[in-house]
Amino acid sequence: MTKFNELNLNPKVLKAIEEAGYETPTPIQEGAIPAALEGRDVLGIAQTGTGKTASFTLPMITMLARGRARARMPRSLVLCPTRELAAQVAENFDTYAKHLKLTKALLIGGVSFKEQDALIDRGVDVLIATPGRLLDHFERGKLLLTGVQIMVVDEADRMLDMGFIPDIERIFSLTPFTRQTLFFSATMAPEIERITNTFLSAPKRVEVARQATASETIEQGVVMFKGGRRDREASLKRKTLRALIDAEGEKCTNAIIFCNRKTEVDICAKSLKKYGYDAAAIHGDLDQSQRMKTLDGFRDGTLRLLVASDVAARGLDVPSVSHVFNFDVPGHPEDYVHRIGRTGRAGREGKAITICSGRDEKALAAIESLIQKEIPRIDNPVKADEPKPEAPKPEKKAKPAEDKKGDNRKEREPKGRGRGRRDDNDRAVVGMGDHLPSFIALSFDERRAG
Secondary structure (H helix, E strand, O other): OOOOHOOOOOOHHHHHHHHHOOOOOOHHHHHHHHHHHHOOOOOEEEOOOOOOHHHHHHHHHHHHHHOEEEEEEEOOEEEEHHHHHEEEHHHHHHOOOOOOOOEEEEEEOOOOOHHHHHHHHOOOOOEEEEEHHHHHHHHOOOOOOOOOOEEEEEOOOHHOOOOOHHHHHHHHHHOOOOOEEEEEEEEOOOHHHHHHHOOOOEEEEEEEEOOOOOOOEEEEEEEEOOOOOHHHHHHHHHHHHHHHHHHHHHHHEEEEEEOHHHHHHHHHHHHHHHOOEEEEEEEOOOHHHHHHHHHHHHOOOOEEEEEEOHHHHOOOOOOOHHHHHOOOOOOOOHHHHHHHHOHHHOOOOOOEEEEEEEHHHHHHHHHHHHHHHOEEEEOOOOOOOOOOOOOOOOOOOOOOOOOOOOOOOOOOOOOOOOOOOOOOOEOOOOOOOOOOOOOOOOOOHHHHHH
């Protein structure tokens, strides 16, 4: 079995790896690191949680150990789709480069431009950025990309989903054509393949798993949810989630709960807290400092339940997540793989449970087609409202038969004001009610006589 010390990494990098407790490289690391150290372009295809970050961070640090950064001209560039993933890459860099005098800058939204400009002006060896913030700095004239020697695109398929492909193409055009490119993706959509054919030169292809497959250490299940009454469907679904969490008991040490919409993330987290669960929300609309505080709490174990949108589906590196709950079935089948990949990492066991309503059955079928297996169905611990039995309808009385001449027609009461009143001679009074003047009620003969 290959060891890290057989991969020709810098001795100071090997020392940092040893201190971090790693001995054996993962398959993606074993395939990508030697090719990267040879200066070749690398196309890495691997499911999430397989150690892709170290597969480009370790050779990058080794190659950058010689040389010196110049102001506003980074020597290497790492592009990530989300702030969380960029922050994770920065943490990995700090871990593996702690015995080397290399500098880095993290360019993400939600942080002051002034602080980031100060780092760039001093010169950085590694620039880790999201595409939008990187282009913001470039357009303000604060950054030059002509000195980039190594360029990394991480989670390229997520870049495609988030609409970053035009930005990626523009950034490629701003870097030297002599750069080395390391390109990583969990899946290879046609658009991703087009970019790799355009911008990579004879890359070393490293594919360590079938595209978009879930780890075999993850136990999967799906609850087919029937909402009952429409006005109570959302409430009953949240009740189902709570019951599923309770059913796992002490085995659920911590969990990520994924929702499709940011508004649902907030509602779900608020509901869990209302019922006494230790939960917090994270999504793209939250302030960056609040997001990092929530993530830190989840990582250090002070927060048990993290309710998240797909912004946290990639790049959240917490090795010991016991459970993933999909409150909503993801719209893209690949997102299911990335979501449940937050558990069962590094060979550990994990469990992923999905709640599927009737309208989500097509999306569930697409997921099962992608992962090439049927997800086992599990019973819903909460029963939907039983429909109330309908009250018997009163029988309609048959109308009396009428002959053609209407001989059997029921004599009708006069309608309107004064209905049912009689005058002194027992004649029906019609039309004037209680205000009928007495002289009008007189007969014709009585009026003449008067």
